[in-house]
Amino acid sequence: MQTERIVHLALPRGRKAFCELCLAPATVRCGGCGVTFYCEVEHQNADWVSVHEKICQLLIPLRTALPFYDSEKKRKHGREQKISREKFLAEVTHNTAQKFLYEGKHEDAIPAALHSLKFNISVHGLNSSELVPAYLMLAEASLGLGHLSQAEEYLSQARWSVLKTSQCSPAIESKLHRNLGLLYVAKGNFEESLYHLANDIYFASCAFGTNDVAVSGGYFHMANVFFRQNRMDVADSMYTEVTEIWYNHFKRLIDQQYQSLMSPSEINMLPEEETTGDVLDESQQAEATQMLNAILDIREQASKPKVDKIATLVCTLAMFHCLIFDMPKAHELAKKTLHLIKLEPVEGLEDTLHRLVKLIKSKPFYVK
Structure with missing residues (x-):
């Protein structure tokens, strides 16, 4: 400075x-x-x-x-300008704090999140559900720093704001329960954490659908709890659920891009599917990286590694790196997937891999 x-x-x-x-x-x-x-x-x-x-x-x-206003009209305009500025700054500070959280920079996120909270209080008042996202960011940053009592205080504020309003969205309730679940994990209260993580899955499903990537975080954190309790069968099934959600999400995006390589006659032979402008935002990239790599480490370090599940995971990561334009890494993981499915074929994976490799080779970033 x-x-x-x-x-x-x-x-x-x-x-x-x-x-x-x-x-x-x-x-x-x-x-x-x-x-x-x-x-x-x-x-x-x-x-x-x-x-x-x-x-x-x-x-x-x-x-x-x-400034001194000589009419009510000018005073009203001045108040509106102030509120507009505060709303803009609330958004800027929120986005800044969220970006730091995606990057794992919890300490840097806190000042920006505090600003976001203050601006939202000024615009919406102390009893508004609009304050909940800022409280949740502050709680997440505090959890990341190991400040459990501070995180608990922010989550209590968020919970109180949710209880006082009927306008809170399922998406916000999902985030609230996920943070509560992670708080109780950190405190070693696994039963309470599982209760909140189950609610995270429920509200995320209500907001986005049961197979949306927003639901995967709840399954992943629940699986981690079961893993720590040595309940390996339950943990394994939930890690599989997480992988399948991301695999299907990435496959749909890859298939949409792959169609651009096909001739018009080939495209006409495909079943009609709804195409969207889906892209991977920063939140999805951060979550995909965290979850999929963590599950891969667990799969590969198991006493009896399951080759088919590892192959699906590696292919999922290959698609992810292709979608974020990291073609060398995508190609490396695609080659690893090919090696694994030669050891143990996985239904449908070879076709997905074929499309992925063609797409990778079509990109200007591709390096042999």
Whole structure:
């Protein structure tokens, strides 16, 4: 950070300022915007790295005295402008925090998530379900840092917000229960964690459908609980469910891309399928990487590895890397899949692999 952004406070007597991150009495002020305060330089640095650099100048009109308006119409317009700015900043800070969480940078996510919470409180009030996503991001970041009591506090706030409103979506309820499930896993209360993870699967199914990738996370975390309890048959079936969900999702996307390589006559012979503009967003990429690689490690390290299940997993990962344009890795995994299905054929996998290899070789990123 530039040293000129650090300004030591000299406030008029009787006037107080508080830290942007922890609400302790402030001793320094941002020299860029002049309207943001911190208890210490360390908190200023943390906020800067997380999100303040992006929003520094945007805070000035929100945190300076409103101009005098000589009519109600102008006052109303001024209020609308303020709310519009706060909504924009709530979205920017939310997206920034979420990106850090996808990357596993839990500490960097916290300041941005705190800003998102504050802007949403200003726009929607303290009793709105709009606050729940920010509470959940803060809980997830706290869990990632091992701060269980802090995570529990944020989740209690989120749960209370959900209970107070009838407008909370199943998607939000799914995320709430997943975080509660992970909290209880960290606390070693496996029965309570399984209850919440089952609710995660239920609400995700209501929101997106039973075979959507959004449901896979609940199955994956439940499988991990059963794995830790040495209930291997149940864990194995749930890891298989996760793999199948991602395999079918990626296969559909690969098939849509593969059609572009076919002649019009060949395309006309295919059964009609609904085509969508589905792409892999950052959340899906992060989840796919985490889940599929973790399951592959478990499969390969088993005392009696199941070749057919490993082959399906490796093929799923090959499709994933093709979809994110990592063609060398996709080609490497495709070759590994071919080797595995020669050892033990898997129904339908050879045809999927054939299409995938043709698609990989058609890409400009392909390296032999």
